Amino acid sequence: MTGAEFSGVDIDLLADYIGGALEGTPDESAVATLIAEDPAWREAFETLGGQISSVRAELGRLEAEPMPADVAARLDGLFSAPPLTLVKGDPGAPTATSTVSGRRRKWVTPIAIAAGFIAFVGFGVDYLSGRTASQTDTASTAADGSAESAISMAGETILVTGTDYTRATLAITPAQPLAAAPSSGDTSAFGESDAHRQDRATAQEPALVRLSARAALEECFRMIERDNAGGVISVQTVDYARFEGAPALIVRFSANNGAWAWAVGPGCGTPMSGADAIDKVPVR
Amino acid sequence: MTSGDATSSDADLLRAHVDGDRDAFGELVRRHRDRLWAVALRTIGDREEAADAVQDALLSAHRNAARFRGDSAVTTWLHRIVVNACLDRIRRRQAHPTVPLPDGSRSDDRPSGVEPAAPVTDHETALLVRQALADLPADQRAAIVLVDVQGYPVAEAAEILEVAVGTIKSRCARGRARMALALGELRGRDTGHPPAGNQDAAETVPSGPGAAQPRTGGHDGRDQR
Numbered sequence: 001m002t003g004a005e006f007s008g009v010d011i012d013l014l015a016d017y018i019g020g021a022l023e024g025t026p027d028e029s030a031v032a033t034l035i036a037e038d039p040a041w042r043e044a045f046e047t048l049g050g051q052i053s054s055v056r057a058e059l060g061r062l063e064a065e066p067m068p069a070d071v072a073a074r075l076d077g078l079f080s081a082p083p084l085t086l087v088k089g090d091p092g093a094p095t096a097t098s099t100v101s102g103r104r105r106k107w108v109t110p111i112a113i114a115a116g117f118i119a120f121v122g123f124g125v126d127y128l129s130g131r132t133a134s135q136t137d138t139a140s141t142a143a144d145g146s147a148e149s150a151i152s153m154a155g156e157t158i159l160v161t162g163t164d165y166t167r168a169t170l171a172i173t174p175a176q177p178l179a180a181a182p183s184s185g186d187t188s189a190f191g192e193s194d195a196h197r198q199d200r201a202t203a204q205e206p207a208l209v210r211l212s213a214r215a216a217l218e219e220c221f222r223m224i225e226r227d228n229a230g231g232v233i234s235v236q237t238v239d240y241a242r243f244e245g246a247p248a249l250i251v252r253f254s255a256n257n258g259a260w261a262w263a264v265g266p267g268c269g270t271p272m273s274g275a276d277a278i279d280k281v282p283v284r
Numbered sequence: 285m286t287s288g289d290a291t292s293s294d295a296d297l298l299r300a301h302v303d304g305d306r307d308a309f310g311e312l313v314r315r316h317r318d319r320l321w322a323v324a325l326r327t328i329g330d331r332e333e334a335a336d337a338v339q340d341a342l343l344s345a346h347r348n349a350a351r352f353r354g355d356s357a358v359t360t361w362l363h364r365i366v367v368n369a370c371l372d373r374i375r376r377r378q379a380h381p382t383v384p385l386p387d388g389s390r391s392d393d394r395p396s397g398v399e400p401a402a403p404v405t406d407h408e409t410a411l412l413v414r415q416a417l418a419d420l421p422a423d424q425r426a427a428i429v430l431v432d433v434q435g436y437p438v439a440e441a442a443e444i445l446e447v448a449v450g451t452i453k454s455r456c457a458r459g460r461a462r463m464a465l466a467l468g469e470l471r472g473r474d475t476g477h478p479p480a481g482n483q484d485a486a487e488t489v490p491s492g493p494g495a496a497q498p499r500t501g502g503h504d505g506r507d508q509r
Binding site for chain 2: 011012014015016018019020021048051052054055056058059060061062063064065066067068071072074075076078079206207209242245246247248265266267270272273276
């Protein structure tokens with residue numbers, strides 16, 4: 001059967017009538033009149049009415065399929081995972097073997113990002129200002145096997161002000177340093193007290209938990225660098241905060257196109273969200 | 285209240301998340317993920333796309349939870365974000381068509397048909413229904429998925445899709461009619477019997493822009509906000 005057998009009948013209008021979409025409109029009585037007086041409309045009404053009922057019943061019988069386990073696990077990892085610790089040897093820290101298997105290729109996890117970051121460090125690409133070749137070598141060695149080692153290479157200051165920024169205040173430098181990274185050449189991991197403070201950072205803004213992982217942060221920087229299109233960026237501060245009420249990472253950096261403050265969302269660094277930029281202002 | 289408290293309402297959990305409870309949003313997701321998944325899968329029709337859409341949507345909800353004003357139920361809000369993420373993906377697919385796979389399974393708008401097979405019982409019917417559903421325009425498909433497949437009341441579907449109740453009724457009605465005609469066609473093809481009717485005539489049902497003019501005056505497709 002095709003719609004052609006209802007020649008002269010407006011199938012959509014008839015469907016609207018059957019589905020109750022014309023109730024209370026002038027069209028309702030007009031269609032009722034057509035059905036009463038026009039044999040083609042009457043036949044179409046009788047035939048289509050029954051078929052539509054069958055379609056509804058068949059749609060209702062479609063099997064419900066629960067979310068696949070791999071997808072559910074991914075969401076658990078995104079929204080319920082404990083903050084990635086920065087302390088060496090933490091038994092709760094996820095490992096590549098426990099998290100990578102079974103993941104779909106398009107899903108980028110903090111661990112996958114960590115792996116990418118380690119590889120990225122290995123190639124000697126440098127996001128941070130003032131890095132020398134020898135320091136990169138040291139960092140590459142430190143990154144062997146542990147993402148937390150990479151954290152010590154960062155030159156930016158990590159802040160957890162919890163400030164609710166607006167466009168007007170975005171460019172104002174905050175004053176609460178949480179954990180300034182070790183000076184260049186120091187490849188030791190964060191001390192325990194620093195890790196605790198990092199935990200507080202994610203406790204304050206749970207939406208930003210993914211970005212508490214160094215590798216995810218670096219991926220975020222990479223997306224910002226790409227979107228900024230001003231060459232290599234040198235990040236000065238990262239603030240786990242809010243922007244106009246929503247959890248946001250405030251990244252202050254300089255590049256060839258000047259100094260900037262960007263507010264980025266929790267999706268920063270993910271393939272789908274890119275930099276997830278919410279707002280950006282130049283810093284003068 | 286803690287996020288582990290099963291008696292916590294969705295609104296409680298969302299509030300707890302905004303207030304800094306790191307487990308609250310995860311609990312909210314666990315509560316509703318199967319239904320969100322079902323809507324996404326049926327709307328977009330492809331497992332990978334559905335998974336990505338759900339992830340994008342939930343990341344967005346996670347980030348913007350503080351902006352939730354409580355005008356609707358939390359689940360309605362979550363569904364809205366998921367459906368919009370699916371429709372965005374469908375629109376992107378239409379704007380940037382992919383090269384068809386060798387089996388021609390991917391079209392611009394239609395799901396790629398990689399859903400798992402239904403149980404053996406009613407297998408053929410389920411496949412045909414899925415195919416007919418997949419062939420619908422995205423807005424009709426989304427409405428039908430919510431109302432006829434997932435069983436949401438029309439009013440809630442209207443809230444989720446942010447359109448008028450009449451629009452949902454119309455989209456569902458027209459979509460069902462299209463499906464009815466398409467199923468007749470598909471069954472006729474499968475059984476080797478030519479479908480009834482005038483074979484020289486167009487096989488598609490007029491719908492939406494460019495559809496045949498109604499015989500009554502003033503009909504505007506009933507698509508209204």
